[in-house]
Every structure is written in structure tokens, then in C-alpha cells.
Amino acid sequence: MDNPIQNKLLQYEIQPPEGAWSKIAESLDESISTTLSQKLYQYEEPPLNDVWHKIAVQIEDTGNEKAKVVPFFVRYRRPLKYSGAVAIFIFFAVITSLLVSKKTESEIPAQGITNDVKAKKDTSVISGNLENNTAVQPMEKRNAERPIANSKSASIKIEDTQPSMSYDEYLFPREAQRNEIFNGSVSSDKYMIYSDGDGNAIRLPKKIYSAFACQTNDFICKQRLQKLRQKFAASAVTTDFTGILQILKSLQENQ
């Protein structure tokens, strides 16, 4: 071959196209990345000896923590305390309710009697008003058809020693006042209870009571009652039914 041509071809240089090196580098990277990753993946290096000691100490600590036994009463101290308190409270509540219900049961049959006993107590107040009122006496005798104290005196005495716990203010009429406004809707206010000279409790409707009883300073009332008494005395002769009708008529007139 001609020397100048050979030299020309041998010395011929041309710039490669742009990005040629990048492609080569990329392919190189791809090929090496697998070997590099394998190399690094399999890389081993023994750690220092004291690492195992540290790990062993830590394992021992965690093992000791696991072996720690917490007693049941220590672990659940608070819930046990609260549940105990609740149990005690419930126990006392049940006992109390049982006792109360037992007591009220025993009181129910004797209620009527208790009313009367209470009335007996109340009459000490009322009797002061009735002391000077002689007109009441005949009425007492009529109402003696219902002798409360005699037949049930034994029970009354027992009740007297054991004062009732409840219902007193609802079942017994309040202290009688002549000028008090009468409320007929409340059944317990319909009656007055007072005692006679022998200490017997007598119950009267309030309407009748107001017809017979007077306040100490009410002279008009007293005069009215005097007249009424005279009428009673006059009609006492006729003890038949017509006589009684006459008495009731005169009472209505007075009212």
C-alpha cells in the first residue's frame, strides 16, 4: 500500500456522534451494577467481639422483665377496691330495703288503728277547744256506735309504744280550726277526731263538727248552740224516726 495513503488512514480522526459515550457508560454501569450489587450483597465482615456481650446483656434484661410476676391483687388493686366498695354498698342497700319493706308490711293492717291512736294524740289539742262545749256530749253518745278505742285497745297500746314511721301527715287530719277553709276533695280532711271525757277517740265529719263546736270568744255561736241544745232536749221525747228528721231539719235551718 502507498505510504502516504496508509499514513492518512492511520492518522484519520473523526469526532464520534454526540451521546456515544453516554451509551457506553450506561451499558458499562448496567453490567457492573449487577456484579457490584452481588459483591456488596455477599460482603461479610466480622463485628467486634463486645457486640455479642452487649446483645447478651440486653437479652438477659428483657428475659428478666418477662419473668417478673405481678400478683393478681397488686395488678388489679384499684378495680378490686372499687368493686368491693360497690358490693358493700349494694349489700347495705338491699338489707335496708328489706328491713323497710318488712316494717311497712307490718304497719299496713294496723293503719286504721294507728290513725286513731294518732287522733288520740291530736285530741289533746282539740280537747282544749271542746272543754267548754257541752253541746258535743250528746253527739258523742251517738257516735259511740263506733267505739274505736274499746275493741282495739290492745292493738292501740302496742302501736302507741311504736310510733308509726310514715303516712301520718297524709292519713290524719290536721289540727281542727273552726274557721279553717274546708277542702272536701281531700278525704283525710273530711273528719275531725277528738276525745271524750273518758279518753275515747271519736271521729266526726267536719261539717257536723263545725255545727257543734265554737271558739271560746264566739258568743253568737255559743248562743246558737244553746238554742240547738234546747231543741234537742225538746225533741228527745219523740225518739222515733220523725223526731230524728225534725232534728236534722232544724240543723239545716241553723246552718
Add this chain to the structure above:
Amino acid sequence: MQQELYNRFAPKMYGVCLRYASNSEEAEDILQEGFIKIFNKIGSYRGDGSFEGWVRRIFVNTAIEHFRKKMYLQPITETEENSIEGKYLSVLDHLAEKDIIQMIQQLSPGYRTVFNLYVVEGYTHKQIAELLGISEGTSKSQLSRAKLILQDLVKAFIERRKHVP
């Protein structure tokens, strides 16, 4: 039994720890943490797959947890990513593992973790994104940055070797 397990896997796992850690002290911490986890969770190994793979996964996760707070995963734009060219990475193939690991340790925790997960462990960008709680794009950009820094480190290493008599 536990010590036997440790003796069997410690060198390999220490190598893993060294790749994820920035120095040998940190690597020891991760190794310790990882083995404690393995001893505590050994009952949960169901026998699916190799035991070494299970151990390695625990160590990788421990390393990630260890550096999760330190990692600062700064995303870079796609143009930047494309401009990065691998020129010197092929040199890594001819370097000793110890030297490579020393270079990897110089990377910041974020770059290092993504590089290890993608290049060495073989995770996909999607898996890395799920594992680290980042987007796929961020994972890609972190890898590109890591490669760029490694190129510089390789270049510097070659220069240093040239001057050594």
C-alpha cells in the same frame, strides 16, 4: 442457641449494617438492634423463603428505621435527573468491597438508603417509595443523586491512587 445464630449471621449482617450506616459505630448499633429483634420475633418466622432472607429483611428494616429520622429526601427535578450520566461507576467494579462501602458511607442517609435498596437489595422504585413513605419520583431522583456523588467519589479516589507511589 442464640449465640450460634449470632455467629452464623453476624458477619453477613454486619456487612449490611455497614452499607446503611455512616460509620462502624452506627453499624454496630444497627447490628445490635437487629439481632435483638430477631431473637424476639423468631417465633414469627413461618418458614416461607430462606431464613437468611428473613434475617436480612429485618436488618434492612431496622437500618431504615434507624435512619428514618435522619433521612432528608430532597426530590430533584426530572431535567436534573436526565443530565446525570454514569461515567465512572464502572470503576467501582474493580475496587475492593471495603473501599466501595467507605464511599457509600460518605453519602447522606437518604441517598445511601435508596442506593442500597435499589442497587444492592434489588427493590423497585415503587417498593422503595412504599417502604420509605416517599414518591416514586423522589426515589428515582435520590438514586440519581447518589450515583452522581459516587462518581465524584470514584474520581477523587482514582486521583488519590495516581498520586500514591
